[in-house]
Amino acid sequence: MAAVLRRGASFICLGSSQLLSGGCKHGRTCILPFFSSNNRNSSSSSKIKVDLDSSTGIAVVKFQNPPVNSMSLDFLTEFVISLEKLELDKSCRGVILTSAQPKIFSAGLDILEMYGKSPEHYAEFWKSVQDIWLKMYGYRKMTIAAINGFSPAGGCLVALSCDYRIMADNPRYRIGLNETQLGIVAPFWFKDTMVNTVGHRTAELSLQFGLMYSPSDALKIGLVDQLVPEENVLGTATETMTKWLAIPDHAREISKSMLRKPTVDRLLASRDADTKNFVNFVSRDSIQKSLGLYLTMLKERKE
Numbered sequence: 001m002a003a004v005l006r007r008g009a010s011f012i013c014l015g016s017s018q019l020l021s022g023g024c025k026h027g028r029t030c031i032l033p034f035f036s037s038n039n040r041n042s043s044s045s046s047k048i049k050v051d052l053d054s055s056t057g058i059a060v061v062k063f064q065n066p067p068v069n070s071m072s073l074d075f076l077t078e079f080v081i082s083l084e085k086l087e088l089d090k091s092c093r094g095v096i097l098t099s100a101q102p103k104i105f106s107a108g109l110d111i112l113e114m115y116g117k118s119p120e121h122y123a124e125f126w127k128s129v130q131d132i133w134l135k136m137y138g139y140r141k142m143t144i145a146a147i148n149g150f151s152p153a154g155g156c157l158v159a160l161s162c163d164y165r166i167m168a169d170n171p172r173y174r175i176g177l178n179e180t181q182l183g184i185v186a187p188f189w190f191k192d193t194m195v196n197t198v199g200h201r202t203a204e205l206s207l208q209f210g211l212m213y214s215p216s217d218a219l220k221i222g223l224v225d226q227l228v229p230e231e232n233v234l235g236t237a238t239e240t241m242t243k244w245l246a247i248p249d250h251a252r253e254i255s256k257s258m259l260r261k262p263t264v265d266r267l268l269a270s271r272d273a274d275t276k277n278f279v280n281f282v283s284r285d286s287i288q289k290s291l292g293l294y295l296t297m298l299k300e301r302k303e
């Protein structure tokens with residue numbers, strides 16, 4: 001089991017052979033955070049960097065999983081732990097998600113986690129995908145996606161799960177739920193998240209074609225809320241967060257919950273069936289063949 005080590009203002013999760021303290025939610029052992037007294041608390045695990053400024057209440061969570069921030073099981077585990085920790089931290093009021101990798105927000109789910117593995121592995125992976133969406137879509141604190149690069153499929157879902165999306169105005173970048181182009185199907189909760197953001201008709205076209213939108217097209221359909229020059233993405237996200245934080249937390253939080261809870265509850269009511277569906281679907285020979293061809297295509301593009 002991979003170890004999650006956070007140094008400085010951080011906590012440490014270790015595999016079961018290295019037990020150090022009581023259990024945490026993810027079957028790993030956690031030493032809970034120890035923060036220093038200054039206003040900035042940084043922690044960096046291998047794949048997620050967290051920088052919390054407790055004077056403003058704003059945390060910046062950076063994806064750092066080169067080359068393309070694909071969401072592997074380890075990435076998702078570290079990501080959900082970081083969000084949980086921030087949700088429990090009273091000095092944090094809002095979270096900005098962005099990427100430490102140039103030109104890529106996230107390449108989405110790690111296809112290698114869905115290819116050539118056992119049914120048990122697919123189930124474990126899928127539960128971690130559900131976990132991150134449930135955490136993000138129902139997150140109590142304000143969230144902004146500062147989308148500084150490509151954002152297909154799972155990367156788009158993470159952005160869609162935030163309260164506000166600011167994207168770099170670089171015409172080369174793309175964002176969208178492109179699953180059908182891989183020969184797979186966005187599950188119902190990906191679809192619900194898209195419908196809740198862009199409306200039913202746009203989602204029909206978007207999901208069936210697996211459309212990837214340029215930033216200006218994404219703005220037109222409401223998939224993102226704002227475009228800014230690439231170098232201003234994080235700065236604008238911080239300014240925007242400051243404006244949102246002028247709203248009393250409890251009022252904003254209850255309003256968000258009223259709007260999103262029914263969508264979250266749909267998955268909560270059928271998590272096991274959804275996992276079974278995923279495992280059966282992804283284990284099919286035809287789906288494995290599609291994913292294998294897609295991986296080959298990604299590699300051959302470079303040659």
Ligand SMILES: CCCCCCCC/C=C\C/C=C/C(=O)SCCNC(=O)CCNC(=O)[C@H](O)C(C)(C)COP(=O)(O)OP(=O)(O)OC[C@H]1O[C@@H](n2cnc3c(N)ncnc32)[C@H](O)[C@@H]1OP(=O)(O)O
Nearest residue numbers: 070107108109110111112150152153154185278281298299
């Ligand atoms: C009946 C209903 C049942 C329901 C069942 C539900 C099933 C649904 C299942 C899952 C939903 C899926 C969600 C997803 O997120 S799937 C992932 C979709 N992602 C993509 O399509 C993106 C693919 N990547 C790219 O387009 C590009 O890599 C890029 C634009 C992000 C970056 O381009 P570039 O900078 O040129 O980098 P490279 O292409 O050269 O990539 C570098 C390296 O990384 C590998 N790689 C890229 N993306 C992924 C990925 N998502 N997973 C794993 N690996 C990835 C790429 O292959 C290169 O590898 P290398 O050759 O070994 O270096």
